[in-house]
Amino acid sequence: MPLPDDEFGKFLTIPRLKQDYENAVEKKEKEIRNEFKQNPPVLREQKATGIGLEKRHRTILNLAVFPFTGGQPGATLGYDFVRGSPLAELGVPNFDFLLFKQDPRGSVTIFGEGKGSISDPPEVIRQTIERREIALQHIDYVKAKYLNLPVESILTKEFVLVCPSTECNEVVRAVEKSDPKLIVWHAPLAGDQILKLVVPSDSAPEHHRMLHGDKELNILLQKAHSSSGSFDLWPKMHPALKLGATYRRLERDQEDYPIVTRDIVKDVVASDMFYLTEQEQEQQVSEIIDLGLKVGFLRPVQNGAAYRVGSPRDRKSTIEERAIAHWIDWSLDQELATRIQQAKAMMQDEYRRERKRSRSLDDHWGQSF
């Protein structure tokens, strides 16, 4: 983090140096601002692409967990979807979802990581294995907090990587070479909404470790019907998508403006992220509302009891576009500010060195300015 300009100026003391620094900073800042100003379409496009990628990720997650919701065949087998982003609240690298089968003869829990797109399969495998390590280190916490199991209970733990069907071959090859092994599921981003287990070739070493211990689960996953649209919100989702919680359900105020209230956002959060505790849900709600205010999308009215999200005649799609545009603008502003700060920090380092050089010369000549 760079020092504020006046503080740094004092440190430099030599007027010539100070002036040089100020000029250089001003020039650099202008340069960066210009860059941002000239490329808004490209930069905005990049942001929009980022949101699109996150939607793909969400699609894979939904396809992965739907068969484990009540009434679906996975749940009928005993496996329930019980937590999104397990361990995220501890600030550690974590999996995307947790499934749990309670069984007095030996419960099973499945940690799942979903990928909307995979550019570097070995790296993805490595990351997932790292997360596996961390999950195992925190298994007591998992048992107590998510599964209501006593610490000493026996729990089989399995680890799954879910990838888009078009990309699973590479992933499977990488997993076959890895140690420990992972179980791989895949689902198509388009076409038939199904979830499948990748059955490794018999020649792959230890290939049984790429299958579930439960034979019936393996059979179910030969082809499990699924749906890509079950859960809109996940605990660690892209902020632009989280803002969606503020305009799905709206009311009207006295002047017919569309408004959202904290209670409405809470309903939406409690519905999609049903596995969070009351406190965690409140936290998510605060996060979402704060974000909405920060980016200028939510406008508080009635002394903050409600927030306006648009004009009386706005269509919902218009409101959505506006929310995303606000987020993109704000995000670009943040980026701009960060770039400027980084450039300043670098420049301050440069001028520190320059100052050191000048000082040693002064000392040598016994003079100070």
Next chain:
Amino acid sequence: MQIPGGQYTKGSFISYLVGHPSEAAPPDPGRRMLKIYTILSRTTNWRERLFKDEDVARLGEVTEIKFGPESDEEPAIDENYYVIEEDKGLLLFFTTATQEDYERTLEARLKKTRGMTQLWSEPAVFDRQWNYLLNQTGGYIYRFMSRRFSMDNPLGSLRPSYHRRFNYTGDDGTLVMQELREMYGVLPQSIYLRAAGGLRLHVTNEGLFSSSWIALEAIDFFFGMLDLMRPYVDEVRETSQGMHYEIEPTQGTTHVGPRTVDIQAGVIQLSEPQLTAESLGHLKDELTEEYNFSVIDEQLIQGSLGFSATIVDEQKGSVFNISANEAKIVLVPKYSPTFESFLRFYRAVAEVTDPDAKFLLYK
């Protein structure tokens, strides 16, 4: 419409109407038509939901509802409805109110009340309805309204890319309706028939049946037609009312486990895998323009087709997700779901994209 107070059964109510047509219908000759509206309801306390302010009286199995006139200036005609609960959740509203009165009173109320809706007949069912009436009455169609949206799947019709609407009057209506259907792919929505004895009937695909005067014959036709429709009515009710999204704690065998969610999704199965990015775009437009839905949080993937979005029913306030491929659209209920939203969405798909689409539970 007016009947004396008392305790009625469905049978004695109909007997009264049929035996006393001039007393039951108001003196104004413009208001003699018997109308029967078929309404679906989710709840048993539909009386309280629909009619907070009006006079509601229980006359045995029949419920009487008096709507006051719109303003003090109008002639003070009480428009009354008499409701029979044909089955749990299947209500029949009898009245002689005019179309304008209906729109102002009952229809306006239905549009705003969650858990209630007029019955919409899918195209194949409506075909059975009017064919049944034609056969039973030995009559002919003398007036109709048919329409279509532009469609990629043209049913072999001329210039399928146009929205079309035909209002036709003429004694060869039966033939013209069929010819227009073949030539332009338009489907009937509202049909007027003249029966052999001179009685005129009017039936729509939105649950209205009416006859030019109160007669036992007409009422018999209506109930015969309703019997025909019952399997369809029961099926769509079961499907749309069976869909849910419920959060529940699980009960483990040894102790209470973590919370889980129970989802019953629905699916609209197209008759052929025909959805494309274009037809989806068109459906989206009509959903917003014509059917009062909003479409947000979209994702479209091409190659194979993959589309998902959140649908908001702007009329009833419910929210659900859809995810589609070429052959079907899966509906997952989300916030404040109510069955008639799913029915209206199904109607949109059937009218805009595929008249032969089927609506089922997703199993």
